Amino acid sequence: MWHELSGQFVFExxxxxxxxADAIHFFIYDTIKxxxxxxxxxxxxxxxxxxxxxxxxxxYLAGKGExxxxxxxxxxxxxxxxxxxxxxxxxLGFLQARIPIGVTFSxxxxxPLNNEIAIAMLFGLFGFKVAxxxxxxxxxxAIIGGWLIGRTNAxxxxxxxxxxxxxxxxxxxxxxxxxxxxxxxxxxxxxxxxKIYLWxxxxxxxxxWFHGYxxxxxxxxxxxxxxxxxxxxxxxxxxxxYSSAAGVMPLVEVLTEKGMLLGSxxxxxxxxxxxxxxxxxxxxxxLHVRLIATFFAIIGIGIMAIGFLFNxxx
Amino acid sequence: MKIEILGTxxxxxxxxxxxxxxxxxxxxxxxxxxKVADLQKIMAYGVMSTPGLVIDGEVxxxxxVLSTAEILALL
Numbered sequence: 120m121w122h123e124l125s126g127q128f129v130f131e132x133x134x135x136x137x138x139x140a141d142a143i144h145f146f147i148y149d150t151i152k153x154x155x156x157x158x159x160x161x162x163x164x165x166x167x168x169x170x171x172x173x174x175x176x177x178x179y180l181a182g183k184g185e186x187x188x189x190x191x192x193x194x195x196x197x198x199x200x201x202x203x204x205x206x207x208x209x210x211l212g213f214l215q216a217r218i219p220i221g222v223t224f225s226x227x228x229x230x231p232l233n234n235e236i237a238i239a240m241l242f243g244l245f246g247f248k249v250a251x252x253x254x255x256x257x258x259x260x261a262i263i264g265g266w267l268i269g270r271t272n273a274x275x276x277x278x279x280x281x282x283x284x285x286x287x288x289x290x291x292x293x294x295x296x297x298x299x300x301x302x303x304x305x306x307x308x309x310x311x312x313x314k315i316y317l318w319x320x321x322x323x324x325x326x327x328w329f330h331g332y333x334x335x336x337x338x339x340x341x342x343x344x345x346x347x348x349x350x351x352x353x354x355x356x357x358x359x360x361y362s363s364a365a366g367v368m369p370l371v372e373v374l375t376e377k378g379m380l381l382g383s384x385x386x387x388x389x390x391x392x393x394x395x396x397x398x399x400x401x402x403x404x405x406l407h408v409r410l411i412a413t414f415f416a417i418i419g420i421g422i423m424a425i426g427f428l429f430n431x432x433x
Numbered sequence: 434m435k436i437e438i439l440g441t442x443x444x445x446x447x448x449x450x451x452x453x454x455x456x457x458x459x460x461x462x463x464x465x466x467x468k469v470a471d472l473q474k475i476m477a478y479g480v481m482s483t484p485g486l487v488i489d490g491e492v493x494x495x496x497x498v499l500s501t502a503e504i505l506a507l508l
């Protein structure tokens with residue numbers, strides 16, 4: 120419906136034609152579509168979150184064994200809120216409850232990777248299938264990555280001495296009415312949207328310009344097409360882009376439309392969300408560099424494997 | 434009465450502190466407000482998502498900025 124409306128507006132009401140009209144049409148349509156989806160999905164996730172908090176997740180994960188723990192931690196990573204600034208309290212809090220370090224890492228990988236903004240953008244830009252693939256393989260990286268880190272004697276690289284939590288894990292269960300939850304979810308949605316709507320606008324604008332003016336051959340050439348180095352390059356480029364996922368993803372959509380392979384695109388987007396430099400710097404306060412390097416290496420390799428796999432089979 | 438705001442200095446923690454001050458002013462009660470940035474102390478309360486709100490040693494909320502009205506109800 121929006122597609123027709125926006126098309127009608129640009130081509131008939133203003134009476135534009137050619138490349139400029141194409142670009143403007145694309146810009147209007149994509150912006151409205153993504154904004155709408157972002158608000159809907161962020162609201163849905165925020166509402167769900169009013170029933171969960173990290174303390175509850177911790178109480179639930181405490182005492183779970185290694186593999187099961189990894190799977191549950193990765194799944195919880197989808198619904199629990201996560202910001203880089205809470206990475207340390209979260210990490211120490213998990214260790215305090217004596218949750219295995221590998222399970223903690225599964226959570227730490229999954230939470231930023233499967234964040235609501237990335238999922239909403241993927242769903243809006245690439246459709247359900249790609250969003251589902253992204254989540255499924257994101258979970259796989261979190262589960263296997265965390266499990267592997269658990270195999271490396273990572274405990275010796277935790278710089279702080281974390282005393283075990285004494286007594287039971289008390290959970291402050293919030294007893295809110297449904298209206299209160301709705302209001303809380305709406306406030307959260309508003310906060311998040313306020314932070315990213317401009318990024319989306321800029322990303323879509325640049326994407327629209329690409330869409331209208333940059334020939335496909337050029338993009339295929341610069342994103343490597345099916346050359347072997349396309350995937351590692353995509354991962355390296357994704358690392359410094361953390362927190363701009365909202366602006367970067369519209370670009371990736373256009374790039375794939377113009378010949379970038381989906382595997383490279385997936386690798387790139389996962390690197391944007393999962394490999395965050397600010398997070399690494401913050402974790403350095405409590406973890407030895409060697410463990411952070413292992414953490415980055417394992418996720419990096421996992422993400423690249425996904426990229427190669429998809430470039431091969433699609 | 435003593436209110437502690439647990440947080441390592443993120444934006445939300447400052448927002449919560451401001452709201453707490455407003456609420457206390459409105460209530461007219463004599464309340465001691467303290468900001469806790471020491472990780473070990475925050476850990477000891479079992480709080481992982483900051484900001485946390487602690488009143489007289491009891492954790493009242495974690496990970497969110499309460500409204501002035503909500504804080505007033507807790508006082």
